[in-house]
Amino acid sequence: MGNFLAGKVIAVTGAGRGIGRAVALVAAAQGAAVVVNDHGVALDGREPASEVGESVAREIAAAGGRAVAVADDISTMAGGQRVVDVALAEYGRLDGVVCAAGILRERMLFNMTEEEWDPVLATHLKGTFTVFRAASAVMRRQRSGTLIGVTSGSHQGSVSQANYSAAKGGVVSLVRSAALGLHKYGVTANAVAPVARTRMSANVPTELKEIGEPEDVAALVVYLLSDRAREITGQVYTIAGPKIALWAQPREVRAGYAEGAWTPERIAEFLPGTVGADPMPLLSLLERRDGHG
Ligand SMILES: NC(=O)c1ccc[n+]([C@@H]2O[C@H](COP(=O)([O-])OP(=O)(O)OC[C@H]3O[C@@H](n4cnc5c(N)ncnc54)[C@H](O)[C@@H]3O)[C@@H](O)[C@H]2O)c1
Incomplete structure (x- = not known):
């Protein structure tokens, strides 16, 4: 075990699988107490079940770490608030949140329905807002904390995932707004655009030439959550296996x-x-x- 996050309390959404799970495990191994949120849904957001978050929390406990599972849906205000409330109730503070919950409903724009648009925006964009909203109120009082949004290279645009691309572009702007609005309270906000082998990337229509493992993404996220990255805010980093890249500010x-x-x-x-x-x-x-x- 390392000590990058010793004494910190970190909440991770979408932490039952894929990237969120790796972030939760590595954060716990680096000394954090972790709130493991996952609504346990299928890739398209349907069929919720709570087991995936609970099994990650058990895995952390079995390895000697501290974790609690929350199965709420973070696309609701109550769900985002509960993730934060559980952190406070269990561990008394909240030092970082990582919003990695995500779903896909792929369709060409000219065929896309409201049922394909709304849940994708609700999970990625609103689901980052609900957690940032509740967490930032705590962090503002604490005068410290780190907000991490998960975006994607496809925030540049996507042939067949306009809903996902629009949501991920929204996450970048939300992160930059959080960085600006919370700067004077000592709170930072950054976004990570990962490329890693998960059930979601297995469904990406284009071949991914540069790809790595969820653990690569977790290493970057844990660094950004740590005091070593205290000066970094308003940034977007890609991590794809051995590559880390910085995205330009819009200008x-x-x-x-x-x-x-x-x-x-x-x-x-x-x-x-x-x-x-x-x-x-x-x-x-x-x-x-x-x-x-
Ligand atoms: N894997 C990649 O290469 C890649 C690339 C770019 C962006 N991303 C982003 O990384 C994040 C994690 O993706 P992943 O590849 O690990 O996918 P994944 O499907 O393995 O994990 C996503 C998790 O989010 C959970 N979830 C979905 N809706 C939820 C909700 N409303 N409330 C709580 N939990 C919910 C799911 O149950 C699932 O366990 C997503 O935001 C995704 O868009 C991934």
Whole structure:
């Protein structure tokens, strides 16, 4: 056992399987008391069962660590609040949350139904909000804490998972808002975009060239939760096996200014040559793959 998180209390959503499970196990092995949240659903979010979270909590206890399971659905305000309340009731404080609960409902945009859109947004984006909301109120009082959102490289866009991509883009903006809003209270917020072998990545439509294990992701998350990363906030890191990468902050690429009012005609003359467009890396990839580029 290491001591990266000695004395800390960490809550992890989606901790019954995959990346969340690895984060919970490594956090406990590094000295944290862990709230293991998992609603125990199928990949599409259906058929909840509580057993997966409980079995991870038992695994942690069997290895000599401290853990408690919470089977609530974090896409509800009550579920997010309960994850935080259990941390306080069991361990008296909360030093970090990691929002790794996730589901997939893949469909092309032109065929996507409300039943495919809403639960995906509710699990990833609202499910990060509910936990961040409840945790940040505690951390603001404590004047310390770390919020970790789980995004994806597909926040850049996705051919057949517009719901998932939109939710993951939302997670990035939520994390940056948390970093800004909580900075003066000593609370940090960062996002991790993992690529790891789980039941979810087994269902990704494109072949993943760079991929690792959930334990690689857990190592980065545990570092970000630790005091060694106290100065890091508002960042997005990819971890894919041996690779760690930093995503750029959104920024304006080029600007131009009008003299007088804009009209569509003036913009048509001005924009292409002066401001132009910023090529989408994923679109270029698609064009190369499909042979149009
Ligand atoms: N695996 C990858 O390569 C990859 C890539 C990019 C992003 N991610 C993200 O990482 C996170 C973890 O994914 P994973 O690959 O470990 O998937 P996974 O399916 O193995 O685990 C997700 C867990 O979340 C739980 N869950 C789902 N809805 C929930 C809810 N409402 N409340 C509580 N728990 C709920 C599930 O029961 C499941 O155990 C997700 O946010 C996913 O989008 C994963």
